[in-house]
Amino acid sequence: MANWIKTLKVADVPEGQARVFDANGTKIAICHAEGSFYAIDDLCTHDGGPLGEGEMEGLFIQCPRHYAKFDVRTGKAVTLPAVGYVATYPVQVEGDYVLVDIGSPTHATKGKVQMTT
Numbered sequence: 021m022a023n024w025i026k027t028l029k030v031a032d033v034p035e036g037q038a039r040v041f042d043a044n045g046t047k048i049a050i051c052h053a054e055g056s057f058y059a060i061d062d063l064c065t066h067d068g069g070p071l072g073e074g075e076m077e078g079l080f081i082q083c084p085r086h087y088a089k090f091d092v093r094t095g096k097a098v099t100l101p102a103v104g105y106v107a108t109y110p111v112q113v114e115g116d117y118v119l120v121d122i123g124s125p126t127h128a129t130k131g132k133v134q135m136t137t
């Protein structure tokens with residue numbers, strides 16, 4: 021069921037960077053990549069690293085712990101040591117804010133890794 025919430029201000033997430041938003045205990049990395057915003061779980065599938073603290077490179081974010089890369093569009097791990105997907109969430113911009121539908125995660129649910137390709 022959709023559950024849109026207001027997260028961070030657009031101006032607080034510069035292009036090419038990510039910021040973490042705590043949605044009632046669910047940490048979500050808001051990523052600003054190539055002119056669009058994406059939302060993924062702040063939880064690396066390898067060992068729970070804080071993805072939102074990683075460096076971004078185009079449409080990918082690199083876990084700061086062991087440097088696995090994830091596609092912010094799909095949540096898919098594209099390099100080892102991570103595998104599977106992190107959850108992604110629908111995003112829209114309304115006025116000055118990034119809205120995230122935390123009720124509609126894709127690919128995975130928090131704490132579970134799904135291996136679907």
Ligand code: FES
Pocket residue numbers: 064065066067068069083084085086087088100101102
């Ligand atoms: S915890 Fe993310 S690559 Fe190891």
